[in-house]
Amino acid sequence: MAVSLKMPFVDAVVDDSLKQTYVNGEKIGYEFQIRLSNYRGHYLSCIEELSFTVDGNKIDATNFTFTLNDKEFTVSQLPNLISEFWRVTDAATIKVYTPGGVEPGEHHISLTLMLRIPYMPIPGNAEGLNYALLDACGSKTLTVKE
């Protein structure tokens, strides 16, 4: 049985963080920030699932990246990042590629963020990769900054 914990200290989706992204003067997409709601930070390799929907539409992993510690990572790199630490007070930036950007106004972002708690094997399942999960999911409606 999967065991998951939730530490709802901060909002997963950061207030006022949604904005259009411009390249060569044209809207190429948008970005917003997310926090790891927990009492401690984690290495990025502990992320078991990172995905999100915007206004109910799922964004393909090819079309977004995860930026932290001044580095922009693809989603498929995350499982291998055993020395890249996500501090509990730092926001990561999700950058979404969608030419033309996002429609002006409000958008609902729903984030799925599940992490393996690497020091908490599930009692009774001590062997192998069987750890409790941190449910760091969250959602919020943000108004895009042009």
Added chain:
Amino acid sequence: MSDIKLGVSLFSFSTDYVKGILSLEDCIRSAAEMGAEGFELVGTTMLRSYPYATDKVLGEIKSMTDAYGVDFVSYGANTDRGLRSDRDLTEEEMLQSTIIDLKTANKLGCKMMRAQYLLSPSAIGKLAPYAEAYGVKVGVEIHNPEYPTSPKMQEYLEVIEKSGSEYIGFVPDFGCFATRPNKIYWDQALENGAPLELLELAAKLRYDGVPRQEAAKRLKDAGANGPVMGAFNGMYGFVQFSHEPDFEGLKKIMPHVIYFHGKFHYIDENLEEASIPYGDILPIIQESNFNGYIMSEYEASDDALGMTKRHLQMQRNILGN
């Protein structure tokens, strides 16, 4: 003759720190203002350059400890065995990471470090010469549901005794001596709709030592809902309790205690912890030859500053100073 110093683990203020209500400086200043002689800091929560101590971070922390007159005495290291997504870390890999933690602790000026039980007894044995070389004493945390003479901790004791080193030992967490259900989880369960009589049944099953599966079945048969089962999982998980805490075990391992985690979840206005019998624990330490720190460690969120202040005062009252 014991010489007990009272310190504060800044872990106590984690929730306010994560929320941005308290900065690291606020945490250190508050610990000093409450009268802590020293503090502990958990690297994965509050060390900006984790897992390293950069010169910049070291300088910042040093300016705070100098200004507020409090010592940075212990570094809380983590043992993240499940770091990799494809397999568990090996014992060697965990040992190597812990040696990095020792270097960080040493650079921060800490003489003590907490390790977690996923670092095996044999790895702790291999760590001893490194701990001596860096001048940092490493203690394995004895955290509920473990207790001093639990089989796992006895394996560590064997390695520690065989090593003959004073640089490896234990950090007992007082939560392992709990005699009553965790008040925070209990109150939460009630608030979320757990019937009181079923919570009381869960506690009775725990006190009676009924095996987990059988106890779960009896609770479900009695109509337990989700909140009851949530509290039940804690009672059989990390917040166990019993009528007979392992005080004899504590006396047995006392020569190998590096420092203590003074765990607490709720201190009432009469300065009593809701589930951990401080009035029984502290005299045992006082009557030993223990010379070192009890680090107040609050493991809840509400009013962390007020609760920690109460915890220190409660301990001073019991210790008679």
